[in-house]
Amino acid sequence: MKNRITNLFSTKNKGILSVFYTAGFPNMDSTVTIAKLLDQSGADIIEIGIPFSDPVADGPTIQQSNKIALDNGMSVKLLIEQVKEIRKQNVKVPIILMGYLNPVMQYGIEKFVKDAAEAGADGLILPDMPLYEYEEHYKSLFEANNLCNTFLISPTTSEERIKRIDSLTKGFIYAVSASSTTGAKNTFADEQVQYFEKLNGMSLINPFLIGFGISNNHTFSKASEYSAGAIVGSAFINLLKDSKDLDTDILNFVKQLKG
Amino acid sequence: MNYKVNDRGYYGNFGGAYIPEMLYPNVEELRNNYLKIISEEGFKKEFYDLLKNYVGRPSPLYFAGRLSQKHSTKIYLKREDLCHTGSHKINNTIGQILVAKRLGKQKIIAETGAGQHGVATATVCALIGMECTVYMGKVDMERQKPNVERMRILGAKVVPALSGNMTLKDATNEAMRHWINNPTDTHYIIGSVVGPHPYPDMVARFQSVISEEIKKQLEEQEGNPYPDYVFACVGGGSNAAGAFFNFLDDEHVNLVAVEAAGKGINSGESAATTALGKPGVLHGSKTLLIQTEDGQVIEPYSISAGLDYPGIGPIHSHLFEVGRAKFVSATDDEAMDAGIGLSKLEGIIPAVESAHAIAALDQFQFDKDDIVVVNLSGRGDKDLETYIRWGKY
Structure with missing residues (x-):
């Protein structure tokens, strides 16, 4: 079977919207509901976060969603079951699981890769896994299970390292828009745009999506000018936190972002 | 057996640099430069000069006669409690600020639990003239008010960490987030042998002055540089590493690391990492970690704010795994009794952290000719309130 992520990028290279949310937030069973609604609303990729007690790369919004999810009893084991359920409910878009290494390590990295793929996930993002560790221990495992692997790059990542990351990536690269933790921002500064231009000009093997600070149609379409699309996280979590009517709110959110 | 870090930053199965990409350039800059910087003659001269004339080193190696009598052996106390600012923490902050200066950094951040590392960082920032921000859990700020004010008097900004349980682990998270957001002009002075490589090695090297001096001093006083035992308490483990x-x-040389058992190892309120932990990844390194089955970090407990960290430095995980160091623990009760005991026997009120190392002496049967060194990592002034609340003196 073809991987849904590589499939998507082979048919579409502009305006891809990936939406991130934390598994088990705001309620334990929200994981499945939200995936269905995002699929129906026209999101291109669903990125589900694995909650962790110490999310050092995240700003307050995602930190809080992690805490609530853990208080709800969320775990890696339950997430695998929820991904199965999402696929059972006929959600067709690519699913990526993203999380800090420790919970995955305790589940067992090999077991996690196999179980995630079997449940219907298409890719993983483990931001604190070192490149050499992936290359030496897990690359073949990911390949054998037909899972994409995405690494992050940031404005301070050297060109040499970007190329190395590109060579180890399957699917797409996650370009962090600024030297910052996660969080919604309204606009991009000039140096951010220059950084996107630089990436765009590097003729990388893989497409890249821009994440961190994407919150509205302005930032989404600006990011899309230089990349295959963008990832929205904190702005979506904020919506989930306050929403009284998920069906309508998610539909409007995706529509408004894509413009 | 090799006990030093390898070129990838591992001690056996532990260590490494498990960091998100946003931190990679900072850590890589440090990794590429730290050995070069600290081996420069100019650096060494400045470092040792400050240790001597500013910190007050070498710290005495004191033969504790009455304590020795109690244990029917020869016990020496390495008096890190006499260092400027009251603990060994300053050895590391002096070293790191000199590294930061040579890397061209203008700002310093740090995390602190009890406030000892925060004070030691604020002190060297005042000394060198750098802007200093210290993250401290809100709960710890309330528990350690005098240290908060000491940092402020020294010119540092103390920022409350409001996430999680608002203690040391969360202060460390906040400091890392600050560093992610300020990657170029800021150096993060980590206070223990934890964090991504090269921190554990760099901090251990700066603290190694402790054992360097012990060797020299024992040679002078005993005609033999090697003790039979070295005792040290372990939170993150910087004084023990040194x-x-x-x-x-x-x-x-028998190495004995003493962890904080809190209210008892199986009480659910403990910080005895080797007894309770499993390998995991936190704050950038792979190490033993107190955590749930699902890999969520558990908030540890000890009466001593300097020992309630959920992990230990990767060097200690390695020493534990290969059996080079013996890991034991002391409960709150045992440590407090030992602290009061030392005060009455030797006229030295130890930090509650260091009192754990003293308490562990009771668990050993020594020969009368054994030479036992206990690293007295800090003084008890900061713990006066804890002693008063404890009351049994």
Whole structure:
């Protein structure tokens, strides 16, 4: 079977919207509901976060969603079951699981890769896994299970390292828009745009999506000018936190972002 | 057996640099430069000059006669409690601020639990003239008010960490987030042998002055540089790393690391990492970690704010795994009794952290000719309130 992520990028290279949310937030069973609604609303990729007690790369919004999810009893084991359920409910878009290494390590990295793929996930993002560790221990495992692997790059990542990351990536690269933790921002500064231009000009093997600070149609379409699309996280979590009517709110959110 | 870090930053199965990409350039800059910087003659001269004239080193190695009598052996106390600012923490902050200066950094951030590392960082920032921000859990700020004010008097900004349980682990998270957001002009002075490589090695090297001096001082006083035992308490483990460092390859020297058992190892309120932890990844390194089955970090507990960290430095996980150091623990009760006992026997009120190392002496049967060194990592002034609340003196 073809991987849904590589499939998507082979048919579409502009305006891809990936939406991130934390598994088990705001309620334990929200994981499945939200995936269905995002699929129906026209999101291109669903990125589900694995909650962790110490999310050092995240700003307050995602930190809080992690805490609530853990208080709800969320775990890696339950997430695998929820991904199965999402696929059972006929959600067709690519699913990526993203999380800090420790919970995955305790589940067992090999077991996690196999179980995630079997449940219907298409890719993983483990931001604190070192490149050499992936290359030496897990690359073949990911390949054998037909899972994409995405690494992050940031404005301070050297060109040499970007190329190395590109060579180890399957699917797409996650370009962090600024030297910052996660969080919604309204606009991009000039140096951010220059950084996107630089990436765009590097003729990388893989497409890249821009994440961190994407919150509205302005930032989404600006990011899309230089990349295959963008990832929205904190702005979506904020919506989930306050929403009284998920069906309508998610539909409007995706529509408004894509413009 | 090799006990030093390898070129990838591992001690056996532990260590490494498990960091998100946003931190990679900062950590890589440090990794590429730290060994070069600290081996420069100019650096060494400045470092040792400050240790001597500013910190007050060498710290005495004091033969504790009455304590020795109690244990029917020869016990020496390495008096890190006499260092400027009251603990060994300053050895590391002096070293790191000199590194930061040479890397061209203008701002310093740090995390602190009890406030000792925060004070030691604020002190060197005042000394060198750098802007200093210290993250401290809100709960710890309330528990350690005098240290908060000491930092402020020294000119540092103290920022409350409001996430999680608002203690040391969360202060460390906040400091890392600050560093992610300020990657170029800021150096993060980590206070223990934890964090991504090269921190554990760099901090251990700066603290290794402790065992360097012990060797010299024992040679002078006993005619033999090697003790039979070295005792040190372990939270993250920087004083232990420093006290063990120059004895690691001398296998006949017994190294004893003392963890905080809190209210008892199985009480659910403990910080005894080797007894309760499993390998995991936190704050950038792979190490033993107190955590749930699902890999969520558990908030540890000890009466001593300097020992309630959920992990230990990767060097200690390695020393534990290969059996080079013996890991024991002392409960709150045992440590407090030992602290009061030392006060009455020797006229030294130890930090509650260091009192754990003293307490562990009771668990050993020594020969009368054994030479036992206990690293007295800090003084008890900061713990006066804890002693008063404890009351049994």
